[in-house]
Amino acid sequence: MEPLPHEHPTGASPSAPSWSHCAHGADPATDSVGCRGIHVPGHTACLAHLAEPDRTAYLTGLTPGADVDHRGTSFSRGLLTALLDGVRDPTTGNPHFGKALFTEARFSGAAWFRGAQFSGLAHFSGAHFRRRAEFRDARFSGDACFGREEIGPALFSGAQFSDRANFSGARFSGRAKFDEAQFSRDASFGTNPWSGDTRDSDGAQFSGHASFARTRFFGHAEFGEAQFSSSAGFGLAEFSGQAAFGGAQFASVWFAAARFLEEAYFGRAKFSGHATFAAQFNGDAVFDWAQFSGDVQFGGAQFSGIAKFDLVRFEGASSFGPVLSARGGLTVRHGVHGAGDAGDSSAARDLRAHPVGIDGDHPPALRGSGSHPRGAVRPCSRHRSPRPLLPLRLAD
Numbered sequence: 001m002e003p004l005p006h007e008h009p010t011g012a013s014p015s016a017p018s019w020s021h022c023a024h025g026a027d028p029a030t031d032s033v034g035c036r037g038i039h040v041p042g043h044t045a046c047l048a049h050l051a052e053p054d055r056t057a058y059l060t061g062l063t064p065g066a067d068v069d070h071r072g073t074s075f076s077r078g079l080l081t082a083l084l085d086g087v088r089d090p091t092t093g094n095p096h097f098g099k100a101l102f103t104e105a106r107f108s109g110a111a112w113f114r115g116a117q118f119s120g121l122a123h124f125s126g127a128h129f130r131r132r133a134e135f136r137d138a139r140f141s142g143d144a145c146f147g148r149e150e151i152g153p154a155l156f157s158g159a160q161f162s163d164r165a166n167f168s169g170a171r172f173s174g175r176a177k178f179d180e181a182q183f184s185r186d187a188s189f190g191t192n193p194w195s196g197d198t199r200d201s202d203g204a205q206f207s208g209h210a211s212f213a214r215t216r217f218f219g220h221a222e223f224g225e226a227q228f229s230s231s232a233g234f235g236l237a238e239f240s241g242q243a244a245f246g247g248a249q250f251a252s253v254w255f256a257a258a259r260f261l262e263e264a265y266f267g268r269a270k271f272s273g274h275a276t277f278a279a280q281f282n283g284d285a286v287f288d289w290a291q292f293s294g295d296v297q298f299g300g301a302q303f304s305g306i307a308k309f310d311l312v313r314f315e316g317a318s319s320f321g322p323v324l325s326a327r328g329g330l331t332v333r334h335g336v337h338g339a340g341d342a343g344d345s346s347a348a349r350d351l352r353a354h355p356v357g358i359d360g361d362h363p364p365a366l367r368g369s370g371s372h373p374r375g376a377v378r379p380c381s382r383h384r385s386p387r388p389l390l391p392l393r394l395a396d
């Protein structure tokens with residue numbers, strides 16, 4: 001296996017890492033740091049630059065469940081395969097790591113961690129995945145940290161995260177799939193836009209399609225300030241804890257048949273494409289200050305708690321409901337429908353109102369300047385005994 005030349009993502013002259021590093025290729029004139037790979041225990045070189053007999057001895061000395069620390073190390077596909085084979089559990093056929101530190105590691109080939117088990121911490125923050133990051137069906141028993149790295153196509157389908165999962169600041173440049181993944185504790189793909197210094201906000205960026213279909217979030221799911229530049233799918237996803245999408249930016253997004261068991265927060269989120277929310281909101285649903293530039297569909301949505309759309313902008317909405325709302329707790333205050341100051345638009349005909357209030361036992365009312373609004377609100381109790389359908393009232 002050929003050692004990889006060391007590289008740095010930014011190309012800038014980096015400072016030395018905090019760990020004892022290999023320094024292979026260091027040059028006082030051009031690169032005082034050299035290879036950033038951490039020393040293999042008992043040696044003064046990283047795994048990539050270790051002499052062949054020593055590397056073989058290290059790899060053959062590994063056992064399933066071994067702790068590994070290869071921070072800053074460059075992995076060719078062959079070197080990674082050799083490492084995975086070193087910790088492969090013969091009973092399952094899958095790699096089994098204890099604590100696994102791959103902070104700032106660089107994977108030049110596909111990073112094939114499919115089915116891998118991480119019994120301890122799994123740190124990949126700052127790692128660089130040049131090709132596919134394959135973590136399908138991987139199991140993370142300890143904290144899993146993937147923040148601040150560049151990831152090409154990423155496959156976490158069916159992965160299980162038993163402890164916290166942190167993807168804040170990760171940049172997914174290809175398709176990212178988390179279908180049927182399971183997050184048992186907090187899962188973070190962003191930051192709280194309403195807390196802390198927003199200059200430090202580093203929500204995950206998804207350039208390709210992002211799929212969270214059937215994904216289950218058992219803890220807090222944080223997507224604040226996350227950016228979805230392409231389509232994003234959360235169909236049939238289930239959020240048992242709070243789902244925080246504040247300040248997130250979406251192109252087209254689907255929450256069809258998704259279930260929010262606690263609060264769903266989409267305050268200040270921006271939706272530039274089609275947005276579908278045929279979802280079940282068991283807790284409060286907050287869309288204050290959200291902007292919908294494209295078509296938006298809440299048809300089939302069920303709101304058991306309060307649904308707030310204060311100061312929301314529906315610029316491209318052609319319809320809204322029908323929705324089910326428990327106790328009529330759906331408010332749209334000072335919302336702007338249509339193109340606003342840009343003048344009349346077809347989108348503005350069906351829903352155009354400011355302000356509009358729907359609350360208490362009052363019949364829901366939205367003002368429309370067109371022939372009739374297609375939306376309707378049907379109050380239902382928390383016990384799901386449906387009351388008669390109340391169409392949105394026309395005004396003028």
Ligand SMILES: [Zn+2]
Pocket residue numbers: 022023024035036037045046047048049
């Ligand atoms: Zn090295």
